[in-house]
Amino acid sequence: MKLVEIDIDDILKGGEERLQFWSKIVIQQFKEVGFLRCVNIPGHDQKNLLEKANWFHLGHSEEQKMTLTTNRFNPATNRLYRGFFPVIKNQGSHKACFEIGNFEGSFEDHQAKHDPSSVASLMLEPAQWPEFEKEEAESLEFRKTVRAEFEVYHLVAKVLMECIAKGLNIDMEKFRSRTDKTCATFRLIHYPPRTDTIPESCKLPTGEIISTPEHHDTSILTVLENFNYAGLQVQDPKTEKWCSIETQPGSFVVNCGKILERMTGGQLRSTIHRVLDLGEERISAPFFYEPNVDADLIDFTTGEKWSDVPYGLWMVQYVKKFVEYKMVCGLTVLFFIFPECSIPMRSCRTKSGIEWFMGTKKRTRRDSYEFCSSSDSIIANISTAEKIFSENKEMLEKFGNFWLYDRDYEGELLIRSNGLRESTKSMAYYRPDKCITFQTDDQKALYECKPSDNYEYFMMLTIKEACFPMKPIWVSTMESIDIRVDADILKAVNGSRIDYINLQNHEIYNPRFCLTDRCCSMSADKEVKQFREHEKFYPLCVKL
Numbered sequence: 001m002k003l004v005e006i007d008i009d010d011i012l013k014g015g016e017e018r019l020q021f022w023s024k025i026v027i028q029q030f031k032e033v034g035f036l037r038c039v040n041i042p043g044h045d046q047k048n049l050l051e052k053a054n055w056f057h058l059g060h061s062e063e064q065k066m067t068l069t070t071n072r073f074n075p076a077t078n079r080l081y082r083g084f085f086p087v088i089k090n091q092g093s094h095k096a097c098f099e100i101g102n103f104e105g106s107f108e109d110h111q112a113k114h115d116p117s118s119v120a121s122l123m124l125e126p127a128q129w130p131e132f133e134k135e136e137a138e139s140l141e142f143r144k145t146v147r148a149e150f151e152v153y154h155l156v157a158k159v160l161m162e163c164i165a166k167g168l169n170i171d172m173e174k175f176r177s178r179t180d181k182t183c184a185t186f187r188l189i190h191y192p193p194r195t196d197t198i199p200e201s202c203k204l205p206t207g208e209i210i211s212t213p214e215h216h217d218t219s220i221l222t223v224l225e226n227f228n229y230a231g232l233q234v235q236d237p238k239t240e241k242w243c244s245i246e247t248q249p250g251s252f253v254v255n256c257g258k259i260l261e262r263m264t265g266g267q268l269r270s271t272i273h274r275v276l277d278l279g280e281e282r283i284s285a286p287f288f289y290e291p292n293v294d295a296d297l298i299d300f301t302t303g304e305k306w307s308d309v310p311y312g313l314w315m316v317q318y319v320k321k322f323v324e325y326k327m328v329c330g331l332t333v334l335f336f337i338f339p340e341c342s343i344p345m346r347s348c349r350t351k352s353g354i355e356w357f358m359g360t361k362k363r364t365r366r367d368s369y370e371f372c373s374s375s376d377s378i379i380a381n382i383s384t385a386e387k388i389f390s391e392n393k394e395m396l397e398k399f400g401n402f403w404l405y406d407r408d409y410e411g412e413l414l415i416r417s418n419g420l421r422e423s424t425k426s427m428a429y430y431r432p433d434k435c436i437t438f439q440t441d442d443q444k445a446l447y448e449c450k451p452s453d454n455y456e457y458f459m460m461l462t463i464k465e466a467c468f469p470m471k472p473i474w475v476s477t478m479e480s481i482d483i484r485v486d487a488d489i490l491k492a493v494n495g496s497r498i499d500y501i502n503l504q505n506h507e508i509y510n511p512r513f514c515l516t517d518r519c520c521s522m523s524a525d526k527e528v529k530q531f532r533e534h535e536k537f538y539p540l541c542v543k544l
């Protein structure tokens with residue numbers, strides 16, 4: 001597919017008449033194809049940017065790059081949002097990324113300024129830069145180039161937005177006021193040739209292999225340099241046929257993202273695209289142009305809001321479906337609570353945490369669980385839940401979802417992971433005979449826990465990492481709880497706050513939560529003892 005070319009320099013220099021001229025073409029392309037090409041881009045240096053991307057991705061070990069990763073891939077770092085993302089093997093999306101955005105201020109100042117559980121704290125986290133040993137000069141050059149190119153891409157996005165505003169007769173100020181503190185992310189992508197187990201869905205009938213499955217971009221606009229590498233394919237909106245995008249030196253491919261589609265009442269198209277594995281290293285550099293974190297999301301053609309929450313929160317919810325973000329959004333740990341003893345959490349452990357889904361036996365068909373929220377399925381299967389929820393309306397409003405367990409509940413629950421990693425393919429059954437079995441997908445039992453006298457109940461706790469405003473809240477009537485989980489999990493969740501909540505007066509207590517060598521023990525302090533009054537239900541709350 002040959003894309004129509006937009007001359008950026010001509011728009012910048014040409015005045016009102018040229019803007020009128022180009023805006024018609026931009027609108028037409030975004031309406032029909034959703035993709036266009038930008039040429040004559042002042043300040044863009046393709047060769048230099050590729051050199052720097054290669055230097056970073058191909059010139060350093062995984063270990064070096066992992067020093068720049070985020071907490072979900074390396075619990076030792078306190079970065080949460082942008083940075084290095086390693087390849088996650090055996091998944092649809094097979095790429096390593098280095099992401100940069102927000103260049104203002106130091107990380108320490110940023111941390112001091114923001115509530116750590118706020119979305120702003122997450123999305124405006126200042127960029128982290130490589131400072132590789134014995135490569136001080138190169139690290140600095142890398143930083144200079146990437147920083148300068150960020151501004152080049154940003155300018156292209158702003159110019160195109162001028163065209164769009166002009167072409168659709170939208171007041172540019174409405175765009176500007178929602179994007180002047182953009183949360184844009186600039187990404188250097190490395191697609192190594194696939195040598196992992198390729199999911200069936202990534203094998204095309206033509207024998208070609210996919211390294212990024214079909215998707216829309218979430219952005220307003222995505223501005224992409226693909227360094228003359230082939231592999232990008234777009235689904236023709238009319239014929240639904242996949243078309244390869246031609247390469248052209250020194251140009252950007254730009255596509256309209258989901259947000260712009262919705263901002264323009266669906267007039268501009270966010271077209272589905274994908275990337276093929278080339279059987280060799282592939283590098284690309286997209287820039288995702290995004291609104292301000294607190295921007296309200298409006299359809300400019302009608303003036304109506306299309307999201308109840310501002311951009312930052314909307315984005316957090318939306319990206320959950322992408323594998324790179326899965327582990328940010330949910331870390332669920334299954335805790336089995338015994339008065340004195342504990343069970344190691346091997347079977348539901350991954351290095352960075354996983355998400356488990358729950359449902360009843362009635363809904364055991366595999367695909368029933370793929371995208372269903374765990375809380376929904378549990379709530380739906382506890383008969384008294386609705387009553388409890390109505391009695392605790394105030395708490396619900398305050399904390400969002402919570403799950404209820406009746407200690408006498410004898411239903412059969414099936415718990416399974418979303419299969420992100422090999423070790424997450426295990427299953428745990430809770431049976432009416434109160435025997436808990438973990439099984440792998442090949443049905444080989446890993447762990448079995450027989451009922452015993454001191455067995456009280458089990459609970460499942462979803463721990464959201466600290467980066468999002470989600471607060472796991474946990475009610476227990478137990479005086480002392482000793483939870484032993486692998487240190488990996490604990491490190492990953494260490495930023496999260498775990499609270500006790502008093503159902504009677506809705507007060508929250510923070511028990512001590514300390515990390516010792518390979519176990520965590522949580523001992524009840526005096527306030528927590530008040531909970532003993534409340535015997536019947538053991539709600540688990542997760543603020544979403």
Ligand SMILES: O=C(O)CCC(=O)C(=O)O
Pocket residue numbers: 189212217224226231232273274275284285286
């Ligand atoms: O690498 C490419 O050519 C496209 C990347 C892409 O579609 C994305 O990151 O959203």
Ligand SMILES: [Fe+2]
Pocket residue numbers: 215216217222273
């Ligand atoms: Fe994309």
